[in-house]
Amino acid sequence: MRTSIVPTSVGKTKITDPLFGAYVQMVAHQVIPYQWEAINDRIPDAEKAYCIENFRVAAGLQKGVHRGAIFQDTDLYKWLEAVAFCIAYGESEEFRPIADEVIDLIAQAQEPDGYLNTYFTIECPDKKWTNLTEGHELYGCGHLIEAAVAYYQATGTRKLLDVACKFADLVDRTFGAEDGKCHGYPGHQEIELALVKLYRVTGEKRYLSLANYFIRQRGSKPNYLLEEMAGRKGNNVFPEFAEYDDKYAQIHCHPVDQTTAVGHAVRAVYMYSAMADLAMEYEDADLQKACETLYHNIVDKRMYLTGGIGSSGKLERFTTDYDLPNDRMYCESCASVGLMMFSQRMASLTGNAGYYDTVERALCNTVLAGISKDADRYFYVNPLEVWPDNCLPSTSMSHVKPVRQKWFACACCPPTLPEPWHPWASTSTPRATRRCM
Numbered sequence: 001m002r003t004s005i006v007p008t009s010v011g012k013t014k015i016t017d018p019l020f021g022a023y024v025q026m027v028a029h030q031v032i033p034y035q036w037e038a039i040n041d042r043i044p045d046a047e048k049a050y051c052i053e054n055f056r057v058a059a060g061l062q063k064g065v066h067r068g069a070i071f072q073d074t075d076l077y078k079w080l081e082a083v084a085f086c087i088a089y090g091e092s093e094e095f096r097p098i099a100d101e102v103i104d105l106i107a108q109a110q111e112p113d114g115y116l117n118t119y120f121t122i123e124c125p126d127k128k129w130t131n132l133t134e135g136h137e138l139y140g141c142g143h144l145i146e147a148a149v150a151y152y153q154a155t156g157t158r159k160l161l162d163v164a165c166k167f168a169d170l171v172d173r174t175f176g177a178e179d180g181k182c183h184g185y186p187g188h189q190e191i192e193l194a195l196v197k198l199y200r201v202t203g204e205k206r207y208l209s210l211a212n213y214f215i216r217q218r219g220s221k222p223n224y225l226l227e228e229m230a231g232r233k234g235n236n237v238f239p240e241f242a243e244y245d246d247k248y249a250q251i252h253c254h255p256v257d258q259t260t261a262v263g264h265a266v267r268a269v270y271m272y273s274a275m276a277d278l279a280m281e282y283e284d285a286d287l288q289k290a291c292e293t294l295y296h297n298i299v300d301k302r303m304y305l306t307g308g309i310g311s312s313g314k315l316e317r318f319t320t321d322y323d324l325p326n327d328r329m330y331c332e333s334c335a336s337v338g339l340m341m342f343s344q345r346m347a348s349l350t351g352n353a354g355y356y357d358t359v360e361r362a363l364c365n366t367v368l369a370g371i372s373k374d375a376d377r378y379f380y381v382n383p384l385e386v387w388p389d390n391c392l393p394s395t396s397m398s399h400v401k402p403v404r405q406k407w408f409a410c411a412c413c414p415p416t417l418p419e420p421w422h423p424w425a426s427t428s429t430p431r432a433t434r435r436c437m
């Protein structure tokens with residue numbers, strides 16, 4: 001029988017360490033309130049999120065257009081997930097009525113068939129699922145599911161979980177290997193690991209099967225995303241995708257055959273996390289071997305001593321072994337959170353506590369540095385060396401901010417950073433101790 005390391009269950013652990021305990025308290029009492037103001041666009045001189053506003057427009061509560069990134073909805077889902085972790089910890093109860101109210105708003109923005117994405121609902125409802133490469137609909141569904149699972153586990157209330165299941169059911173009816181379904185998969189991985197969580201909390205095997213389909217289908221020929229990109233003839237949402245290639249989104253071969261960490265770093269570690277989950281659920285030795293090989297390629301050859309990954313500022317990606325510049329790198333905060341998630345799952349999968357060295361390395365360096373002690377400033381990019389006067393447009397370091405920022409219009413790192421401080425945040429309780437509903 002496999003010796004497994006089982007993560008602590010939600011709400012079962014208290015952290016009294018002076019460093020980490022202080023961060024847990026800071027998240028509950030400073031980060032959650034600050035980020036609520038940020039996603040409501042009430043932080044003076046900060047980049048606008050437009051997040052809640054987009055939901056209000058999609059719900060029909062106000063007139064307007066969609067503003068912000070195509071994946072802006074995830075700001076709210078990540079905020080709700082962090083609120084859930086805090087409530088489970090016994091903090092942030094004062095935010096529960098606010099969370100419940102905004103969950104009602106999310107439900108109002110959901111379409112009758114379960115579809116939920118404010119960009120496509122507001123701007124181009126006839127274009128749903130037509131741009132999986134860039135559209136982030138499945139990515140957004142993943143973060144919704146993660147928030148819903150966390151909120152259900154923290155509060156026992158089902159409303160957000162029901163919203164998430166309704167969307168996941170639509171995704172399940174839309175995608176799959178069966179005739180008549182779309183044979184595509186996410187351009188940005190995330191939903192795969194979320195579907196495993198949804199399976200573990202609901203017991204619905206089809207969510208696990210859908211996660212497995214999304215991973216297995218990646219890299220199949222003909223290549224779905226490359227054909228989709230070719231069909232758009234350069235009419236891309238993201239201008240930088242003019243340089244899109246099959247390694248960027250880890251679609252150059254089937255994940256089980258991948259041996260080096262390539263492409264966009266966040267996409268990569270989210271996918272590897274799901275692979276580790278699936279290796280555990282299906283007891284798949286080949287998938288576990290691929291995870292071990294990819295993990296060692298990262299940690300032995302493509303990771304900074306800070307736990308940062310993604311050494312190219314261009315396309316936020318892995319490059320080659322030992323290419324680790326100190327100043328021009330990307331090392332996105334989310335990538336290090338994702339590396340923690342992957343490493344924690346590998347410890348659970350193998351029973352080898354050594355994987356926690358990488359969890360600790362990322363948490364105590366890049367992740368810790370990503371958020372200020374006052375909880376109101378954030379790093380998105382984490383270089384080891386900064387020459388402030390050279391962080392200018394049209395330089396190789398234009399992506400580097402010399403000081404932490406109040407917010408980023410590109411929804412991503414600030415709402416990810418509150419999550420890793422809770423011991424149960426990076427994964428969900430695996431099958432062996434899964435709660436039954």
Ligand SMILES: [Zn+2]
Pocket residue numbers: 332333334335412413414416
């Ligand atoms: Zn990020």
